[in-house]
Amino acid sequence: MKQVWVTALAKDEARIAQVAATLRRYGIAAQGHVWLDEPDKAVARVVLDAMQAADAWIVLVDEATLAKPSVRYGLSLLYASLQASRGAAPPVLFLTASGDTVPPPLFAGALTFADRNAAWPAKLVAALARAPKQAPLAALGGYRLTLWGDENIGQWFEIGSLEGPLAGFAFGVPRSDEVSIDFQAVGARGALPAKTTLEYAQEGLGMQIGGTDYVSWAVRNAIGPDDSYFVRVRGCPATLLLMPYPEGDDVEATIVRLG
Structure with missing residues (x-):
């Protein structure tokens, strides 16, 4: 069974549960956490160790939180660290309320969908199938x-x-x-x-x-x-x-x- 790590940028238990239920219907297991915005303490390092077995990464976007430079910074460092430790960064999906989110620059190629778009689970499954072909991050x-x-x-x-x-x-x-x-x-x-x-x-x-x-x-x-x-x-x-x-x-x- 494929494993997906879910990062929620805001503590919205109903939304998190809905995404997890959708993933289960597609035979995908989910684990995750709520983002903690404390970059000087390198808190993303703990998450990095937990994400090593994840086949993909879903970021549940809260627009106000993602707009913070410190949050964009922390997400970027986590993504780069995944690439370094695994040899290739996993596919990433940003799920948003509107579908108009602009991810940090390091996430070039990440998928972005609105929660209400019924196509996102199928797109994620397709991305999982392509994951081994991903190259190191060109932006580095x-x-x-x-x-x-x-x-x-x-x-x-x-x-x-x-x-x-x-x-x-x-x-x-x-x-x-x-x-x-x-x-x-x-x-x-x-x-x-x-x-x-x-x-x-x-x-x-x-x-x-x-x-x-x-x-x-x-x-x-x-x-x-x-x-x-x-x-x-x-x-x-x-x-x-x-x-x-x-x-x-x-x-x-x-x-x-x-x-």
Whole structure:
């Protein structure tokens, strides 16, 4: 039996029960949760572990909640983390009251239907059949991005390359009083490192890309396929700057939009 994870952006028990009943009629089991908007505590990390076996993801949209930048940010990080841990992101369906919802940019290709549209279960079944063919998220520009952390250690990102080793790495966030980087590390892929040795670490580098002023941190460590760059971030940056260590003027930067 196929398994679907349901994320409700508002606690609407009748709506959740109705969606679960519809899925059962199509032979699909459902588990899920109500979204908790606390990104600095990396609460989505707990959900990520629970979603590993899900064949698809349904987001029950509450328009007011989805309009919050912090919610769009958290959903995007969860989606990117699923892709990194599983090798391919699951199909995603946004169910809305109107059918006019605009998902966060990272969800390009996600299905969007109004609750009242009777076609959505069949579309979901078709998406489940195609799921193994899905590719890594193009918007990540050849990188993998995973969320780590909790309310004690804060919010961490793990980043690695899907396109070969890196001879150093730079990570940036938009310059803002609400957003900052305060720690970086390099270690084995798949867990926060207990200790790290950084080569030519740099902090507070200024970069301007596409009209946005970024503050970046960087290291010169070699980062192979079994290694990752780790960084702790305070706040909810609308975009992330990812790039190999900048040497010369021909380094290509990837801007990941999370809002």
